[in-house]
Amino acid sequence: MLIKNGNVITENEILKGFDVLIEGDEIVKIGKDLSGIEVIDASGKYVMPGLIDIHTHGGFGGDFSDATIDSYDKALSFHSKNGTTSLLTSSVTAPVEDILKLIDMTRRYKAKENPICRVLGAHIEGPFISVKNKGAQKEEYLRRPADGYDFISKNVDVIKTITVSTELPGMADMIKELKSLGVVVAGGHDDGKEEEIYPAIDAGLSLCTHWYCAMSTARVENGKRSAGLMEIGLTDDRLTLELLADNHHIIPQLLKMAYKMKGADKLVLVSDCLRAGGQPKDGRVYTLGRENDTEATKFIVDLGVARLLDGTRFAGSITPLGVMLKNVTGEGIPLVDAVKMASITPARVIGVDELYGSIAEGKKADIYIADAELNPEMTIVNGKIVES
Ligand SMILES: [Zn+2]
Incomplete structure (x- = not known):
């Protein structure tokens, strides 16, 4: 395959009128x-x-927590149509047996040879998170390290990242162990304080889950102000921040603040997209997490974002990465950096940058072609056209 005369975006520049030759x-x-x-x-x-x-x-009506082939195919199709060629399936806080179902289905998809979008593994969001900043996650399923995390350590062939709250007793030891097993540990949905967050970083915490959203922030206690993960995320170079750049969770000022302080090598665009991505926005009620869970949190889509039924909180986004590139460049961030934040930087975070994440000789032919306004034109995975 030969892609002719495009404006080729490499890690550091745009090569105008260049060709990309693909073999196999x-x-x-x-x-x-x-x-x-x-x-x-x-x-x-x-x-x-x-x-x-x-x-x-998820997307197109499917949530990875459904753990069905139908839902996986729908969600992968939605993201593939919008330029995503690799992803991690994210769980929600749920009973362990439900999380294990997501892990098993993710393992099956990870083994696929010619996917429409690669499933590189799973991101376990919760249940080791705080009550205070659980966001849209269910409180009754929250756990502490002492409740056991074998179901994580035994599945590190699939689990690439996990979101945890640093103030839970025993968390620093859990982080150290999971890191030694190759899991990237992220802080988020947390209620940590300085004296819990820095030891967690020393133990190996390296990412902030949807930075600024459902996250601890500076507070005054006993007459002393101390920083939260929001401020430590910005100022500690060991941390990379996820940005949910849908113009609702992260508004332009927050985007610019993060970009000025961290730069494109320490920022990762994430969709945090729910099943409502690419679905009608006509007031219908959707399920967060597993579809047939009668206890699950419900949400609606209103004004471009998923919200809990009472309107008090955002529940996640409906915006894929391809659209986030438009949002971010629309606020003046150079296209090369916007692309970096959605390709090589996330590839480095999960340790797959040798094969994926940039257009370079020797890398896998996973390519997204977009028009001059960044609308999707074609998606290529493994040297094969999967969307056009
Ligand atoms: Zn999420």
């Missing part, structure tokens, strides 16, 4: 006037690495 599933050459078969004319279009979403729950 690999990018073999980037240059001018290359020759090859199966030519795709990309004149006037952007040719960028396939986007990598390390925090998403």
Whole structure:
């Protein structure tokens, strides 16, 4: 396959009018006037690495927590249509047996050879989170390290990341153990204080889950002000921040603050997209997490974001990464950096950057082609066109 004459976005620049030559599933050459078969004319279009979403729950009506082939296929199709070529399936706080179902289905999809969107593993969101900042997650299913986390340690072939709250007793030891098993530990839905957050970072915590949303912040206690994860996330270079850049959870001022302080190497765009992504926004009620869970939290979509029925909180987004690129560049962030935040930076966070995350010779041919306004044109996974 030869992608001709596109504006090719590499890690650090846009190469105008360049060709990308693909052989099999690999990018073999980037240059001018290359020759090859199966030519795709990309004149006037952007040719960028396939986007990598390390925090998403679903789309097109399917939630990964449903743990069904139908829901996985729907959700993967939604993200693939919008330029995402790899993702982690995110769980919600739920009974352990339900989380294990998501892990098992994720394992099956991870093994697929020619997917429409790669499933690289799972992100376990909860149940080791705080009551105070549980957000839309269910309180009765919350756990502490002492309640046991074997179901995490025994499934590290699938689990790439986990979101935890640092103030839970025993958390620093749990972080140390999970990190040693290769799991990336993120802080979020937390109620941590300085004296709990810094030891957690020392133990290996390296990511902030949807930074600024459902997160501890500076507070005064006993006459002393101390920082929360929100401020420590911005100021500690060991932490990378997830940005839910749907213009609702992260508004332009927050985006600019994070970008100025962290830069594109320490920021990751995440969709945190719920099953309502790509679905009608006509006031219908959706389920957060597993569809047939009668106890599950419900939400509606109103004014471009998922909200709990009483309107008090956001429940997640309906915005895929491809649309977030428009949001972010619309606020003046250079396109190269916006793409970086949705490709090579997340690839580095989960340790898959040798194969994925940039257009470079020797990397897997996962490519997203968008028009000059960043609307989706074509998605290529493993050297095969999966959406056009
Ligand atoms: Zn989430």
